[in-house]
Amino acid sequence: MALQGPGETADRTDEPPEDLQLRVDIPSASLQLGPGDGEPILPWDRLSCWLHCICVVGFDLELGQAVEVIYPHHSKLTDKEKTSICYLSFPDSNSGCLGDTQFCFRFREAVGRKASLCYPVDQSDRDAPVYLKRDQGHYYGYVYFRQVRDKTLKRGYFQKSLVIISRLPYVHFYHSLLKLIAPEYFEKSEPCLEAACSDIERWPAPVPGTALSLPIVGVVVKVRIPACYDKPGTTYIDQSAPQNDAQVSLVLPTIHEVDLFRCFGPVFFHIQMLWELVLLGESLVVMAPSPAESSETVLALVSCIAPLKYCSDFRPYFTIHDSEFKEYTTRTQAPPSVILGVTNPFFAKTLQHWPHIIRIGDMKQAGDIPKQVKVKKLKNLKTLDSKPGVYSAYKPFLNRDEDIIKQLQKGIQQKRPSAAQNAILRRYFLELTQSFIIPLERYLASLMPLQKSISPWKTPPQLRAFSQEEFMKTLEKAGPQLTSHLKGDWIGLYRQFLKSPNFDGWFRTRRKEVSQKLEALHLEALCEEDLLLRIQKHTEVETVDLVLKLKDKLVQAERDQLPVKPETLVKLRTHIEAVILALPADLQGILLKPGTP
DSSP: OOOOOOTTTTTSSSOOOOGHHHHHHHHOOGGOOOOTTTOOOOTHHHHHHHHEEEEEEETTTTEEEEEEEETTTTTOOOHHHHHHHHHHHHHGGGOOEEEEEEEEEEOOOOOOOOOOOOOTTHHHHTTOOGGGOSSSEEEEEEEEEEEEOOSTTTTEEEEEEEEEEEOOOHHHHHHHHHHHHHHHHHOOHHHHHHHHHHHHSSSSSOTTTOOEEEETEEEEEEOOOOOTOOTTTOOOOOOOOOOSSSSSEOSSSSSSSHHHHHHHGGGGGGHHHHHHHHHHOOOOOEOOOOOOOOHHHHHHHHHTTTTTTOOOOEEESOOOTTHHHHHHOOOOOOOSEEEEEEOTTTTHHHTTTEEEEEEEEEOTTTSOOOOOOBBBBBBGGGGGSSEEEEHHHHHHOOOOOOOHHHHHHHHHHHTOHHHHHHHHHHHHHHHHHHHOOOOOOOHHTSSSBBBGGOTTSSOOOOOOOHHHHHHHHHHHHHHHGTTTTBBBBBHHHHHHTTSSHHHHHHHHHHHHHHHHHHHHHHHHHTTTSSSSHHTTTTHHHHHHHHHHHHHHHHHHHHTTSSSSOHHHHHHHHHHHHHHHSOOOOOOOHHHTTTTTO
16 A cells, blocks of 8 residues: 555545555465575475374373374474373273264463474465464364274274374364375375375465365365455355366365354354353353364354454363363362363363353254253253253343344255355354454554654554543444344443453454554655655765664565565665665675675
């Protein structure tokens, strides 16, 4: 966005929120190079863009669960991380998971670990939606667990898990990947892992907005990584496209979404209340019969407030062996803002003091009509065998939307495809969240400084402070009633939200984006100045100081990936060189050296 003419300087920079999210378009081809010009990235660097490592976890009668293989072999895991992976990679013994089971877990990375990043990571993260960015403090574990009878083993069962460890929250993608890799591994053992990793090493980086064809064990997986500039709720992969490839193709319409309708089926009539609990960062525990159901339900809860990012901790599958077990189950303080998915009956007693408990039974098929169940009091939850339902004393701020309930019930009666039911529910959550967040975005835009206040020779202006009371006053005329038909205590919901970790995370992210935009506008204003004319009034010392400051600006723009056009950076470099060449030869020699800041 360039500065406007003198007659337009009073215009605000508060265009629609999308304008606050300008990005620099960088050709994806450049992502195949290292930090140097044309320098190739190191072996396994491309793989590390997608995952940290692949683990094989087996069961030993004497040792219990143990990590048998880590691939690539140079991948680093601390002893604490290995212990977490071991316990989280197997279902609790009471789950009775025979055959093949897939689920997901999430655990904290060890303190002091240095992140191993490949060159394109920052670039791919920059254009990702906020809820799909890499998780810098946690790892995800995507599990394919096999348990089958085997009389040749003392235990009588073959039990083993293949686990992908990654920072990326691409749950559907990695589960699909494991469906291809794991059966091959259980048949052919470690050479299969080596072949799979070699395939992944040849993949391009996960660049948002790009349709990718990813060959893996003889199949081409076709995906598109969502981008922050995508229209929410839009699918960009065309599944009906003709298959011209010689290899078999697997087209994934999503990389991260779970089936909301299937997950919320057991608590069908309380979806709006659950949306409020997640939005407000309330303490929630999901009690389910298996890790597959607990992890899917937790992920469904976290995703129901998209495009808002859930900013508290969440554990799709949590066990009594988890390193945070004592921290999260203590009764000496209020339960933390976290969503836990559990399967062990022990938690029914341990977490009795938690304010909101969701009990999930066996997930029904799409054709089953759910029965209406009331929200139950917590004292009625004695064991994990209690009936499915929501156990809470929470009173929702908004009136229940009967229309969505009737629409989904009608779909069940008419045997509407599960994918269509899921799309309806996802659209409902999206519109509800957007109705809630639009007034906040509108108020944020009003905090932007006037464009005329951006001067090339002054520090860039800052966003005005967020005033809760001032924001509340805007809701009377520009509140969610403009886009939502729901009635209720919206004011009370906003007041509670403003105290939550989700508001804090949203505001920090948006403030950073706005600050970067203001820095970018300041940079563009500098580029429009005649610097050679200005330095005529400067001493040599002042001119050298200007050059150093301009170089700092250039470094900042590249380091922080400010939303400026590439030609703006080229123009700034040209200005810097021109100013340096106007100085005496001895100073030119110093300032033109590559090592000069």
